[in-house]
Amino acid sequence: MSDIEVHPATEERWDDLRAVLSSGSVSKGCWCLAWRVSSGEFVKASARQREQRMHALVAGDPPPGVLAYRDGEPVGWCNAGPRAGMARLARSRTIPAVDDLPVWAVVCFVVRTGHRRQGVAEHLLRGAVDLARAHGAPAVEGFPVDPGGGRVDTTSAYVGTTGMFERAGFHRVAETAATSGRRPRWLMRLDCAV
DSSP states (O other): OTTEEEEEOOGGGHHHHHHHHTSGGGGGTTTTOTTTSOHHHHHHSOHHHHHHHHHHHHHSSSOSEEEEEETTEEEEEEEEEEGGGOHHHHTOSSSOOSSSOOOEEEEEEEEOTTSTTSSHHHHHHHHHHHHHHHTTOSEEEEOOBOOTTSOOOTTGGGGOBHHHHHHTTOEEEEEEEEEETTEEEEEEEEETTO
16 A cells, blocks of 8 residues: 555644544544543543544644545544553553553554555554654554454454554564453554664
């Protein structure tokens, strides 16, 4: 998929991020904040407040993730950033930290309908790793689902799959207590020094 370009989700790309996040199931108001704020804050916030919160993140540094483009059209998004800055993830009992390393975390993928199963998420993952490296991350973690040889539905695949992370150079560190579509999720890590 050499026609895919990936760029940090910065202020000048806000309209592109809105286009991706306002499509499909994400349009119900998640705005990819479920891991970035506490559960209580997430539940209390309206869809408009969540959008405003994401806009503030996009206007800040580091960017909260990366966008994928095909022929100039925004087709995907990957939510990534320092794990310590993701309130719900930092306190997660189902996906606990394995050490004190200040890792970055890749927590969500959104690929627009019509562009799925074409390698967009893999480009997004590599772009997220590049973003993390550019901001000095010693390692990047993801928490993908293990399809166990089967196919994972789109709803459950928002976290990526273990195979996709392995192809990007990540290795399995620990099986988590989290699941997606009743399948186990793994904590996987890539050392940025490599």
